[in-house]
Amino acid sequence: MIETIISIAFYISTAITLLICMLPSQYGTTTKDKPIAKDDSPSKTNAQILVLGDIGRSPRMQYHALSIARGGGQVDIIGYHESELHPDISSHPRISIVALPPHPAYLQTSHKLLFLLFAPLKVLFQVACLWTALAYRTKPAKWLLVQNPPSIPSLAIASAVCFLRQTFLVIDWHNFGYTILTLKLGDGHPLVRISKWYERRFCRSATAHLCVTSAMASVLRKDFRLQAPVLPLHDRPASHLRPIADTNIRREFLAALPEAQSVRPLILSGNIRVLVSSTSWTADEDFSLLIDALCRYSELSKTSKPVLPPILAIITGKGPQKEMYVNQIAELERAGRLENATIRTAWLSTPDYAQLLASASLGVSLHTSSSGVDLPMKVVDMFGAGLPVVGWNRFEAWPELVTEGLNGKGFGSSEQLVEQLVELFGDPSKLETLRTGALEESNRRWDDEWNPVAGKLLGLYPA
Template structure:
C-alpha cells in the first residue's frame, strides 16, 4: 500500500516537473525595473490577460475592463470564444488583442439531466486541455490574469495553477456563483452541485484580489467563502455608447428604420404605440413566460374594459437555448387571438443599434431572477445608461442596489404585478415620464467613474 502511494506521488511530481520545465518564460516583474534600455517605458506597461469562458461579444463587463485598461496604457489580451462580434473599440484598439479558444464539440451540449452527467465531464476535460494550452503555451506571461466567474469549472483550477507557475497575479471578477447556476439545472442537493460548491470555494482562495458586482455579494464572499484577499465591490455602470435620446421625434425616426416595426409604423407616427424592450439569454434563470402572460393579460384588458390603452410592440433581443420553445408559444397565442393589442418580435442587433433601441423605447423589462440572490442584471444598467425606465423581477436581495423603486423603475414578482405596471405606465397618467426622468438622471453614472478608483488603482494604472 505504501509502495503504491509512493509510486503515485512520484509520478505526479514528475509530471508537474515536466510541465514546469516545458512552460515558456515566466513573467518576471523585476526584469523591467532593472532594464536601462530605450524601451524601458514599453517594458513597464501593465499587462493583463482577461479570460472569458464564453462569448466575448456577449460579455460586456469584461470588454469594459479591457477598454479601461487599454485607455490607461495597459496591454490587454482577451481570451474567449467568438460567437458574436466584440465591441468595435475592442477590435480597433492597438493595446488590445484577442486570442480565441477552440469551441467544444456540439455533441457535448445537452439540456437533458441524465446526459448532462455524462457529457459534462467530457466537456470539462476538453476545456481543460484548451485552457491549459492557451494560458501556459499560446500566450506570453502577463502581470495580471483577470477571470470572469462563472463559469468556475474548470477555469479557476487552471487559472490558479498557471498563475502560480508563471508568477502572474490572479484576480476573479464575480458576476454570480457557478454552483448556484448549476443548481438551477440539477437541483440544490445534487452531488455535482455540492462538488461545485466545494471547488469554487477552494480554488478562489488563490486569487490576489476579487471584484464583485454588488455589496451583497461582497458580504457573501467574505463570510461564506472566508476570503483573506481584498474583495472590492465594482458595480456595473453603462459604457459611453449607451446614452439617452431626449428628442421624441428622433426616437421615432430610428424605430421606423427597424425591420421589427414594419407592421406598426403608422401607429408609431400617430403616437398610439408603446415600444417595450427586453434583452434575454433565453436561459432557465429568466422565466420568459412571466412577460408573455403579462402581455396576454394586457391585451385582454386593452380590448375590453381598458380600450383606451395603446398597442404594444415588444422587441426581445438575445440568443439562447430556450428561444425556440418560447417562439412556439408566442405563435400559438397569436393564432388563438390572445395578443390582439400586442406584437412580439425577436431581434439580434449590433452594439450600436441595441443602444439606440434602448434609448428610443418606452419601457425596459428585466426578467432576471438571480440564482444566488446577490447578482444583478447588466441589461438594467444598459437601460439606465440609455435613459430608459425599467420594470424588473425584484424578488432577490440585491435589487435595491440597482433600482430605486418609483424613481427610475418598478419591481414585480408575478405576471399579474407586471400586467398591472403595464396598465398603469401605458395609461395616460404621466407616471412613465416621471420614471424616464429618473432613468435619465441615473444615466450620468458611468463605468469609468466606478472603474478608475477601484480596478484602476489595483492594477496600478490610476
Template sequence: MIDTAISIAFWASSLLTLAILLLPSQYNPQKARQNGSDKSQVRVQILVLGDIGRSPRMQYHALSIARRGGHVDIIGYNESDPHPDLTSNAAISIVPLPPHPAFLQTSNKLLFLVFAPLKVLFQIASLWACLAYRTKPAKWMLIQNPPSIPTLAVASVVCFLRQTRLVIDWHNFGYSILALKLGDGHPVVRLSKWYERVFCGMATAHLCVTRAMARVLKEDFGIMQAPILPLHDRPASHFKPILDSKETIQFLQSLPEAAAVKAELETGEARVLVSSTSWTADEDFSVLIDALCQYSKIACTENTSLPRVLAIITGKGPQKEMYLNEISAREAAGKLEKVTIKTAWLTTLDYAKLLGCASLGVSLHTSSSGVDLPMKVVDMFGAGLPVVGWSRFEAWPELVTEGVNGRGFGSAQELSEHLTDLFGSSGKLQTLREGAQKESLRRWDQEWDPIAGKLFGLVD
C-alpha cells in the first residue's frame, strides 16, 4: 500500500512538474518597455483560422499595426498569396498553420458530423502549439470570428496563461453560418451559439463590422463590460478608380477571360460585370445566372441596343464546380447569347485593377445573421465601382445608399431589371459611378486609427 502511494505521488508530482515546465511564457510589460518605445513594444498576435490571403480585413489590421510601430505575428493557413505589403514588412511575421488532413473535408451532412470533431481536435493541437509556443508572448491577441470553434476557446486559454489581452473581431456569427448547413434548430447549432456566447465574455474588447452587429452583441449576447467598437470595413490603398479609358481597355484586353470580346471592349459595345464569391451556401449564385439569362433574352428580342456583358467571377470555394456545370448547361441551351461568363483567380493587385476597370459590381452575399456586410462591396467602392447587391438584410443600408452608389435586389428578376436599366442608360450608371467614386475617398486608415489604433495604444 505504501509503495502504491509513493508511486502515485511520484507520477503526480512528475506530471505537475512537466505541466509547469511546459506552460507557455508570459507577456511581461516591464521587459517589453525595456526593449523599446511604448509603440514598438506593442506586439499583436492576429489569428485567422482560414486562408490569410483571403482575409483582407485581418491583413489590413496587420499592416495598420506595423505601420504605426507595432509588431505582428499573423497566424493562419498559407494557401494563397497575401497582400505584397504584408510579406515585405519586417515588422510582420506570417506564421502558417498546418493544413488539416484532406479526408476530413466533406460536403456530406452525415460525414460532416463524424469528421467535424476530428477536425476540431486537429485544429486545437495546431492552434495550441502555434499560439502558445511558436510565437513570442504578445500584449494583444486579435482573432477573427467566425470560425468560433475551436478558436475562441483555445485563444481564451492561451491569453489567460500568457497574460495577453484578447480582442475579438466579429465578421459574423459562427452559429448562424453553421445553421446554413444544419438548420436553425439543430442541437449542434444551439450548442455553437451557447459556446460563442460563453467564450466571447473572455475578451477585453470587441470590434465588429456593423453597428447592427454591435447591437446584437450587447442585447443578445449580453456583453456589457467590455467595449464593443463598430469598425466598418474600408478599402485598402491599392483599390482605386482607374479614370484613363485607354488604360482600362488595355488591362481588360490583356485578360485571358476577355479574349472573346476584345473588339467589343474597344468599341464600347461590351460591359464588364464583376462579382467575387467564395462559392458557398450563403451566396446563391444561381440568382446571378438566372438574371444574366433574362438579360440575354431581353437583349436578343426586346432591346437589341443593349450591350454584350462579360461577367468575370473571381474566387475559390466548394460549390464552384456545381455552378460551372450550370453555366455550361445554360450556354449549351442558347440562353446566354449576349452574355459571356468567365471565372478567374487573380492576384491582389490584378483584382484591384479589374474592379477599377469594370462597369458594375454584383454582390450575392445574403448574410446568415442579417448584421454582417460583404467585404467585396467595400473593395468595389474603393475602386469607384457602383454595386448592385442582395439587400434583404438589416445591415445593408450601413454600406450602400440606394440610388446613390448602388442598388439593392431581392430576386433574379429584380437584378435583371437593374442590369437592363443601367446598361441601357449610361446616364443612370454614371450617376451611380460618381457616388461610388465619392465613397472611394473613405479609407481604412481613417476608420482604423481612431478606433483600433487607440485601442492598441498605437494612436494618441
C-alpha cells in the first residue's frame, strides 16, 4: 500500500515538474535588462503583434509595427506570410516576422455544410500553431497587440499566454467577429451566438483596447461594458501613400500597366477616366453594385449622354469570390454591355498600388460594414494619395471618414452610383472639387494619430 502511494506521488510530482518546466517563460524574469534589437541598440520596449491572417494584407497592423519600431521598440509580427510585406517592414532591424504554418488544403472550403464540419478542425490546428508561436517560438514581450477579428481562437489563446507570460494584452478592434460570421450563417445561428459570447468574454482580459472609429468605441463601452481604456485610433495613410502632382507622370505610370494596354492611347491623351477599387472579394462587399453601374454607364454613353468619357476600372485584391465575378464580367463583355467600360483585375506591389491610387481619377469603396461601426482602410489609402472617393454610405461610421461633397460622395444603390459617375465624369469641375478636398485630407498622417494614442499607451511617447 505504501509503495503504491509512493509510486502515485512520484508520478504526480513528475507530471507537475514537467508541466512547470513546459510553461512559457515570463516577461520580467528573463528580460530584466532592456530588450536588444537586431542592430545591438537597446529598445524602449518590446511588443508582439498577432495577425491571424495574411500579414501583407493587414496594413494597419504593419503600420503599428513600423510605429513601434520607429519609436524605439522591438517588434515580432506573428501571422501568415503569404503576400508581399511593406518594404520598410522587411528591412527594419527592429522588426522580425514569425510565420504561422498555413492550414492544410483539405480544410479550406466555401461550402456551408463543409464549413461547419471543418471549422472545429481548423480551430484546433490554429490553436496548436498559435500556442506554439506565442508561448515558445518567441521571447516574452511586454505587450501583445492582437488584431480582431478574427476572434476565434486568437483572443482565448492570447489571453492565456499573456496571463502566463505576464504580458499586457491590447486588442485592436477593426470590426466584430460575430457580425462577420452573421453574413455567412445568419443572425440566429447558434455559432453566431457562441461567437458573440466568446468575443465579449475574452476581450475583458485586455489591458486596453484600440478601435478604428469613435462609434465602435461607444459600442465597446456600452454594449460590451468594458472597464479598461477604449481608445479610438482612426486609420490614417502611411508615408508611402502620397499625391502625384505631375499629370504626365500619372499618365505614364497608368499607360505602362499591363492591365491598361488595350486603352493605352486613351490614357496618354487624357481621354479616359481611371477608376480604382480595392476589394477582398468577400460577402461584405457587393461587387455587383459596381458592375451594374458600369453597365448602365456604358449604355448611357452610347445613347442619351454620348459626351461621357470611357472608363478603365482597375480592381485590386484577392479573395474567395474573385473567380465568380471575373466570369460574370467576361460574360457581360461578350454580350456587349461594357463597350465603354473596361474592367481589369490586378494584384500590385505596395509601391505600385500607392502610385496607382495617386494616378487614378476616382476611387470606389464597396465596403458595406457588417457591424455598421467599422471603416474601410482602402478609403484612407485613397485619401492619402489625394484620390477622391465614392463609397457605400449606409452605415453609422461613414461620416467619420468622408465629408459629403468635399472629399467624396456616398451612395446606397447601384442607381445612385451611376448618377455619381455620370455627374463627376461628365463635369470635370465637380471631380476637381472633390480632388481638392482629398488632397487636403492627405495631409492627415498615421504618425500624427498614432503617437499621442498608441504611442503614449505603450510608453514610447510622453503624455
